[in-house]
Amino acid sequence: TLNEPVRAKAPTARGERMEPSMESRAASPRRIVAAPSLSIDDEDDDDDLPFDADMPPRPADILPDDDDDGWMIRAPAKAAGKPEPRVVPAAARPKPSPRIEREAQGSFIRPEGFQLPSMHLLAEPKNVVRDSTLSADALEQNARMLEGVLEDFGVKGEIIHVRPGPVVTLYELEPAPGIKSSRVIGLADDIARSMSAIAARVAVVPGRNAIGIELPNQTRETVYLRELIASRDFEGSKAKLAMALGKTIGGEAVIADLAKMPHLLVAGTTGSGKSVAINTMILSLLYRMTPEQCRLIMIDPKMLELSVYDGIPHLLSPVVTDPKKAVVALKWTVREMEERYKKMSKIGVRNIDGFNTRVEQALSKGEVISRTVQTGFDRHTGEAMYETEEFDLRPMPYIVVIIDEMADLMMVAGKDIEGAV
Template sequence: MDAPKAADPDALLSEDALEQNARLLMTVLDDFGIEGKIVQVRPGPVVTLYELEPAPGVKSARVIGLADDIARSMSAISARVAVIPGRNAIGIELPNSVREMVPLSALLASRPFENSNARLPLILGKDIGGGPVIADLASMPHLLVAGTTGSGKSVGLNAMILSLLYRMPPERCKLIMVDPKMLELSIYDDIPHLLTPVVTEPKKAVVALKWAVREMEERYRAMSKIGVRNLAAYNKRVAEARENDETIKRKVQIGFDKDTGQPLYEEQEFDFEPLPMIVIVIDEMADLMLVAGKDVEAVVQRLAQMARAAGIHLIMATQRPSVDVITGTIKANFPTRISFQVTSKIDSRTILGEQGAEQLLGMGDMLYMAGGGRITRVHGAFVSDAEVERVVEHLKKQAAPSYMEDVTEEPSEGFDSPFIPGPSGDSGESDASLYDKAVDVVLRDRRVSTSYIQRRLRIGYNRAASLIEEMEDQSVISAPNHAGKREILVPPRDDELMPFKKPRSGPKFSFSPCPDRIGMHGFDERVFTWRAIWWRHCFLHWDPWPALMPWPRIVTQSQANRLHS
């Protein structure tokens, strides 16, 4: 990579300039009736933080609500105002007139990165004071990244990946990259860290995520056999056994003695290999949720909840942080999040739980929320495409990739993990059989809706909706009207004049519009729909008598026989 460049002297603010800006800011606050004093000024590479100690009785919400007015009065692009945790101070961040670029090469050569004890170090950038911000993906344990187009999200993702490649050899860290856009991550193809070529098809991405779940379960079984609780302890135990030329053994009960009833044990020998950590990078989550939302959400939830101990970690990025992409389930399992610039306060609340990301400056400016909920402003590291290409070419010369074909191939027996529900919980019946049953239900009950088919056939929403569409194509039912209702186009059979159903118990009922017409319809043990019989009678046998009656009479079979006689 390129050698780090010296800081631009024009980007550094002098003491006089900082003091002048602080006095101007106090004048602006006085104009809006905010009393207090500036206690500290902390210049950074992109913004300068002014710490305001408000006077007693000044509400923080009032100062935060003046962010746009402060930016206008200070002739700034934007201003971010937030309470400084743990102190009686409110931070006001104003952009510098000249931005200082934060090169990734300078952070890679910094002492904090070299001395970092992080198992999976990620370089994020510099904080307000200009210090390096290095996070540990292994302790996060998963990362959610959001940002609109042009916010620097892809560059920040490249900086994180390169920081992993610089520190972790292929035998200790493997990568699975998912790039539905086919542009951002395809440059990393054929590096030795990859378990499979960069996945660009959403359906194959779902298969790769399901493979990760199976791999997680296999690792849990292996760790339970030697009695360890996480991947680090597992690799340590395997390394010690190899160093001492020792075979890992475990006493396992195989049954009971027939004569004494005492349990029988035997020793099993295990020959385990060290397992690498796996990092799954998804560049655009919105495309996956659009193609296979239920599948992706279920698999991501499973990985986010349990994959930490197995050494599998997720980095998910999206440029559309809406609630249909970042669902409540996904958000609850990703406590560590990064938000680059977004378009609205709603998007900021979706990703971070509070506003502020809409006030960022773009080009790598981000808000980093660690697991505890504390938010830090970070200026992302910049890495050019040429630098990424040089690093990738260097890695390709070191070793060839060792791909695993089953990562993106569906297993022959199907994926039936008991821990991951299918998208709809459907049974294994054929489509033709289900379609016939659905048509029978609709014609028999004279009711049609997706939810009704779901309940009667015990299938999922997607499959029930497909059956409804197929019945519409076959002209069994009509298209939905303006209210979403459908009509049944196939008339009922003679033995299915509306739903004749046998009563569960008690006397048999018959429905008649008037006493003198009872015998015309006969009496069946089946119960007729009384409204249908009423209108049918009025249509076929019109006379003034039924028109005067508001509703048909309901009589028992014995009463009807007496009236008829």
């Protein structure tokens, strides 16, 4: 009957399992076992857990994906009470100078003499749409990510300012006390790799307790030469040989004075922008200086870059392409330099600007600049002989020598070129 207990068969052989019959399976009530709790708070229930309770929990910044069993990295949470980095808004374009208005208005009477080139020959800057990666939210996210990268390398600090520029973005890091600047500077390559950037530049911000980290933008903004030359900074610059080189991160025009350098060597790999830089410097001089103020000597052994300037009134000679003639041109420049030094020493000035100022004063007053110099001794009496020397009252123009492909020129006439340069 159903009320009688069902007895299993005895095993027929040693080691054989004792299986209940089908009737016993149907008659015996099912036993429901509750699943053990997954909580690891109670230390007494550790034996009932299906996994080891000593295993560390999953990191908070790693979350399972909904689509598959993989893992995805979550952005680090903002620290409580940590100030947001101040994102400096992108700078406006340089203010145009009155020269643009004068050229646009024109004149009924054509002025005499040499006229500077018109701004209309240069391409106008286009309305550039700001990159979405340079928005305030994106820059704040990059700043937090950069802080996390630095913390991974053991550098603690806060990004206090973010300054987006046309080509690079500057992140100003205020390091924690005890962090050496050299330690952060040495992490430039690691920072670039961790931020998925081509390169990174790290340097101390002068005069402030901050370290600047420059990262390139995903989209480079084009800087137009007309925008720089037509700016008030360029026209109002007091530099004698002003050259527009580009923009700062703040969007201001970078104006350099070649007269204070006074030598400049441009080096770089193929396609890095050497020719663009040279042409920018030349056009900066041509748009500002007249032939009476600045004269040029151009040497181009490859006859590629500087041949387009052949025929301009600023040239002392046609563009030199023969290496032998280049040696002659450089030796003439050395003799002219020594002759100018003698003239300036006789008048008592130190540079070309002082010489031209002295000449202008003499011409305005109608004076004749002269100097008494000793020419020798009398053979009979032995007394010193003096003569009065008058100077040619003409202003000295600046002479700028431009050499393209210096390495090729040194290979042809290395000793002569090296001595003259």
